[in-house]
Amino acid sequence: MTAGYLSTIGLIERLHRQCLEVIKVELDRGGIRDLSNVQAMILFNIGDDELTVGELTQRGYYLGSNVSYNVKKMVENGYLIQERSRHDRRSQIVRLSEKALAVRDRIRVMYDRHVEALGPEMAQLEGVNKSLLKLERFWNNQISIGQRTPSSSQDAAA
Structure with missing residues (x-):
C-alpha cells in the first residue's frame, strides 16, 4: 500500500520535471534563449489576464x-509589462507583452499537438485527473490540519 502511494508521489515529481523539459525543447526549437522553461510556464499561466505577483504565485506551480x-x-x-495597480497603488500588476x-x-x-497525438488516450487522462484532484484535496486537508494542530515536538513536551 505504502509503495503505491510513494510511487505516485515520485511519478508526479518526475512528470512535472519532464513537462518543464518538454517546454524547454519547444523554446529551443523556436530559438528562444532568453526565457527559461519555468518562465514560459508562468507566461502561459498569465494568459490574457493582468495579475499581481501574489496572484501569479497562487495560480501556478513553479x-x-x-x-x-x-x-x-x-x-x-x-x-x-509591469505597472502599478489602478485599484491599489501599492500593488504591481503584470501582463503579457506582444x-x-x-x-x-x-x-x-504545442499542447494542442500533444492532445492530438494522444488521441483516444485523452479519455483515460480524465480519470487520472479525477484521482489526482482527490490527492490534491487530501494533501490540502493535511496542510490545514497540520496548521491547526501542535507539532509532535510540542506534544512530547506536554
Whole structure:
C-alpha cells in the first residue's frame, strides 16, 4: 500500500520535471534563449489576464522557483509589462507583452499537438485527473490540519 502511494508521489515529481523539459525543447526549437522553461510556464499561466505577483504565485506551480525574480527577468527581457495597480497603488500588476503572447501561443500550439497525438488516450487522462484532484484535496486537508494542530515536538513536551 505504502509503495503505491510513494510511487505516485515520485511519478508526479518526475512528470512535472519532464513537462518543464518538454517546454524547454519547444523554446529551443523556436530559438528562444532568453526565457527559461519555468518562465514560459508562468507566461502561459498569465494568459490574457493582468495579475499581481501574489496572484501569479497562487495560480501556478513553479517547482519552488522565485516568482518575483522570474517576473523581474521577464520584465527586463521584454516579456512582461509591469505597472502599478489602478485599484491599489501599492500593488504591481503584470501582463503579457506582444513578445510573450507569441511564446504563449507557441506553447498552446504545442499542447494542442500533444492532445492530438494522444488521441483516444485523452479519455483515460480524465480519470487520472479525477484521482489526482482527490490527492490534491487530501494533501490540502493535511496542510490545514497540520496548521491547526501542535507539532509532535510540542506534544512530547506536554
